[in-house]
Amino acid sequence: MVPRTNILGKRVGKIDPGSLPAYVASGGFLALRKALTLQPEEIVHEIMAAHLIGRGGAAFSAGFKWAAVRRETARPKYVVCNADESEPGTFKDRYLLEGDPFRIVEAMAISAYAVGANRGFLYVRGEYPLAYKRLAHAVAESRRAGYLGLNLWNTEFCFDIEIYRGAGAYVCGEETALFESIEGRRGQPRLKPPFPTTNGLFGQPTLINNVETLANVPDIVLNGGQWYRTLGPLTNPGPKLYAVSGHVRKPGVYEATMDLTLQELIYELAGGIPGGRRVQAVLVGGAAGTFLRPDQLDVALGFDTLRTIGATLGSGAVMVLDDSVDLWNVLRRVTRFFQHESCGKCFPCQLGTQRQAEIVTRLAAGNVHPGDGAALTDIGLTMRDASICGLGQMASSALLSAFSQFSLLPREDEL
Amino acid sequence: MTETTETFTYDYPAIEAIVTRHEAKGRAGLLPCLQEIQAFTGWLTPDICQLVGRRLDVPLADIYGVIDFYTLLYREPVGKTIIRVCDDMACYLNGSEEVLSSFKKWLGIGPGETTPDGKYTLEVHPCLGYCDLAPMAMMGDDVHGHLTPDKVADLLEVK
Numbered sequence A: 001m002v003p004r005t006n007i008l009g010k011r012v013g014k015i016d017p018g019s020l021p022a023y024v025a026s027g028g029f030l031a032l033r034k035a036l037t038l039q040p041e042e043i044v045h046e047i048m049a050a051h052l053i054g055r056g057g058a059a060f061s062a063g064f065k066w067a068a069v070r071r072e073t074a075r076p077k078y079v080v081c082n083a084d085e086s087e088p089g090t091f092k093d094r095y096l097l098e099g100d101p102f103r104i105v106e107a108m109a110i111s112a113y114a115v116g117a118n119r120g121f122l123y124v125r126g127e128y129p130l131a132y133k134r135l136a137h138a139v140a141e142s143r144r145a146g147y148l149g150l151n152l153w154n155t156e157f158c159f160d161i162e163i164y165r166g167a168g169a170y171v172c173g174e175e176t177a178l179f180e181s182i183e184g185r186r187g188q189p190r191l192k193p194p195f196p197t198t199n200g201l202f203g204q205p206t207l208i209n210n211v212e213t214l215a216n217v218p219d220i221v222l223n224g225g226q227w228y229r230t231l232g233p234l235t236n237p238g239p240k241l242y243a244v245s246g247h248v249r250k251p252g253v254y255e256a257t258m259d260l261t262l263q264e265l266i267y268e269l270a271g272g273i274p275g276g277r278r279v280q281a282v283l284v285g286g287a288a289g290t291f292l293r294p295d296q297l298d299v300a301l302g303f304d305t306l307r308t309i310g311a312t313l314g315s316g317a318v319m320v321l322d323d324s325v326d327l328w329n330v331l332r333r334v335t336r337f338f339q340h341e342s343c344g345k346c347f348p349c350q351l352g353t354q355r356q357a358e359i360v361t362r363l364a365a366g367n368v369h370p371g372d373g374a375a376l377t378d379i380g381l382t383m384r385d386a387s388i389c390g391l392g393q394m395a396s397s398a399l400l401s402a403f404s405q406f407s408l409l410p411r412e413d414e415l
Numbered sequence B: 001m002t003e004t005t006e007t008f009t010y011d012y013p014a015i016e017a018i019v020t021r022h023e024a025k026g027r028a029g030l031l032p033c034l035q036e037i038q039a040f041t042g043w044l045t046p047d048i049c050q051l052v053g054r055r056l057d058v059p060l061a062d063i064y065g066v067i068d069f070y071t072l073l074y075r076e077p078v079g080k081t082i083i084r085v086c087d088d089m090a091c092y093l094n095g096s097e098e099v100l101s102s103f104k105k106w107l108g109i110g111p112g113e114t115t116p117d118g119k120y121t122l123e124v125h126p127c128l129g130y131c132d133l134a135p136m137a138m139m140g141d142d143v144h145g146h147l148t149p150d151k152v153a154d155l156l157e158v159k
């Protein structure tokens, strides 16, 4: 049985995403209302008990982060929703933002109450104009109806949200680059530590979470962390959104618990491969992800299960490549992407992404030199170990995984 | 403000009003301010940059630095509608190369160029986040998916 769930996407495509009454009629704002009757610590405790893992790519425990920001005594504190989704192959946050924008408003308010913040910032990708329009409407409507603003439900709690639009830079999805961007600067990542929990936006303690992470929050508040842990595998509980693209009959976003296998996702949910073709490779986690072989499709798409075979779930992007594809053309795009998106702040990434793209472009044209494999491995490992942020650290991941999974380069003695 | 060195050829009061709305936030108002002005003017002229810099108290060099960092901000004239064709992996797997060729053919320009009538600027982009619609392109704010050379011709009304 395919372990499908319908929790995160329960309103998407079912109710009018522009209608506050429709949101409220479908149980919207019940969780915020309940949250305000609890102590903030109790909410953090439930998030912790739920074992909610961040869905933005880094797979960090949400409860741990919430508790850390809660503990900080400096004021003001901020909450930030990371809606900059730009990992190639990833469109699951857009599905939530366009389909259920009020849920994100509600979840941000709950997170702010839990950690002791009164201001929220929502940073939405510049290339998502429809998502932006719906979010702006949702924030304005919520404010007008008193779900945002001063003394919500006559409590002490005040909260409001400001929306920022990205301006076309992948690296601004990195949390500290995102802060720089809101602060009106080039979106270049900061050295960590200090971490956002102590020195985030405007130097203040900041809770930053991904859209999908936040989307889990209302149901956890309503049903409890224990309920959440019963969904799917104990170590990776809860619903997960998978964005499937490439050579499948029905590309799209699918929701399931993390015992879902790649086989089930591709063949039962996404309709299989068109044109009677077969799978050649699957890229999991986008450009910063890893390639899997067709004999690895029985792997469950969880954070830990993928790690055991040397892969990562990342953002949950799944791109399917059939047996007609020239992998070099795909690798050329991966490396060109990182070359283009490197912010240039640190040398390993600035130079490494350029050299890597140059060599791969030459290889893709069939021009192989002795030592290319070794050079790319060397560049890749240097970037991984010496780059400031995740962009450089992951910029060689897909390429090196393709080398180790498929025999792409001729043997050195054959050159 | 008494300085009148600017040579605005567009609706100055509208731009002033935008700047005034973001002024209080200082530098944190920079990105939204530039974005809103550009939505009016298409691109950010030197006089706009000077005005914004003075009122938001940001050095001009920093404003240029910020604009050049972000691909959606422009310091050079662009066409009325910017066409962003995705040529990243999922779109490539579904035929983006053909789609891009037909945009080039019908517009008679290459990526980074603007049509002589100033109507369109053509750009090639990494993944735009609509891979379920691959191959896709954006024309201004409008998303067009499952493109074919024929559909491209329809969009550009060239047939």
Ligand SMILES: Cc1cc2nc3c(=O)[nH]c(=O)nc-3n(C[C@H](O)[C@H](O)[C@H](O)COP(=O)(O)O)c2cc1C
Pocket: A053, A054, A055, A056, A057, A058, A059, A060, A062, A082, A083, A084, A085, A086, A087, A170, A171, A172, A173, A174, A175, A176, A208, A209, A210, A211, A213, A214, A389, A390, A391
């Ligand atoms: C280059 C780069 C790009 C990133 N892009 C995103 C993004 O688009 N959306 C996102 O939520 N997190 C992104 N992240 C991860 C964020 O830095 C951060 O870990 C995340 O927003 C935390 O939210 P979570 O704990 O809820 O997952 C990116 C990280 C890196 C290094």
Ligand code: SF4
Pocket: A171, A188, A189, A341, A342, A343, A344, A345, A346, A347, A349, A350, A387, A388, A389, A390, A391, A392, A393
């Ligand atoms: S790793 Fe790359 S993107 Fe990250 S800070 Fe260094 S140069 Fe910038």
Ligand code: FES
Pocket: A088, A089, A090, B086, B087, B088, B089, B090, B091, B092, B126, B127, B128, B129, B130, B131, B132, B134, B136
């Ligand atoms: S690859 Fe084209 S939209 Fe994602």
